[in-house]
Amino acid sequence: MSRRENRAVASAKPARARLYTGCTLAHAVEGDGTCRSMKISQKGLYALQAITMLARHHEDGAIKVRDIAQEEGLPPKFLELILLELKHARILDSERGARGGYKLRRHPADICLSDIIRLMDGPLAPFGDADQLRTLIARDKSHRALYQVFLDVRDATADILENTTIADILRSKKVQTRH
Numbered sequence: 001m002s003r004r005e006n007r008a009v010a011s012a013k014p015a016r017a018r019l020y021t022g023c024t025l026a027h028a029v030e031g032d033g034t035c036r037s038m039k040i041s042q043k044g045l046y047a048l049q050a051i052t053m054l055a056r057h058h059e060d061g062a063i064k065v066r067d068i069a070q071e072e073g074l075p076p077k078f079l080e081l082i083l084l085e086l087k088h089a090r091i092l093d094s095e096r097g098a099r100g101g102y103k104l105r106r107h108p109a110d111i112c113l114s115d116i117i118r119l120m121d122g123p124l125a126p127f128g129d130a131d132q133l134r135t136l137i138a139r140d141k142s143h144r145a146l147y148q149v150f151l152d153v154r155d156a157t158a159d160i161l162e163n164t165t166i167a168d169i170l171r172s173k174k175v176q177t178r179h
Contacts, residue, residue, distance in 0.1 A: 044120035046074050047082050051091070051116060055108035055166045062094070062101035082120075089119050109167035117161060124158045 040048075049072045057063055065083060069076040083102050086092045093105045104111065114124055123129050133151040137144050 040117060041121050043078075043082060044117055046072075046079060047086060047116050047120050048113070049074060050079060050083065051086070051104070051111065051166055052169055054092070054102060054104050055111075055170055058104055058108060062099065062103045064101040068102070085119065086116075091115065091119070107167070108170060109165050111166045112162050113164045113166070113169075114158065114161040124154075124161050130154060130158075 050068050053068055053072050054063060065080050066076055068074070068083075069079050083092060083094075087094055087102070090105055091111065092102045094100065094102050117124055130151060133147055133154060136147045137151065140147065
């Protein structure tokens with residue numbers, strides 16, 4: 001079903017039904033009834049990969065875009081746009097010149113996965129934001145228990161991503177490579 005058809009069907013149904021119109025549990029619904037996939041975007045994955053690489057080389061200073069792209073197998077032009085966005089969000093610093101490039105502005109232990117995912121992809125969880133779910137719980141008595149489960153999943157997802165840092169990812173990776 002196209003987005004246009006989805007909107008037409010959604011507008012003909014009550015608000016409660018719009019949450020599911022054309023969506024699976026792997027989708028979230030925007031305020032206008034359109035669906036958005038819960039998956040982390042390619043942009044979000046590239047950002048996490050680049051930040052993880054910069055964290056591995058945290059003590060080495062600034063690293064050139066082409067070196068990040070080569071080590072991580074990322075497209076350099078797209079990566080440059082992502083790094084600029086991370087710089088504007090004050091997650092990265094950049095240095096100009098022959099020894100220039102990008103480096104983490106904060107220690108890897110101070111950068112949560114949620115910071116990056118929210119910046120690149122918006123809300124963390126597949127079921128919309130917490131306020132939207134609380135409103136549904138309050139308004140729709142017949143589906144209150146279902147929406148409460150969705151809120152619990154959203155909160156658990158957010159909790160994991162907010163409490164996992166880039167340093168945690170590096171430690172986990174070292175443990176896995178030892179076995």
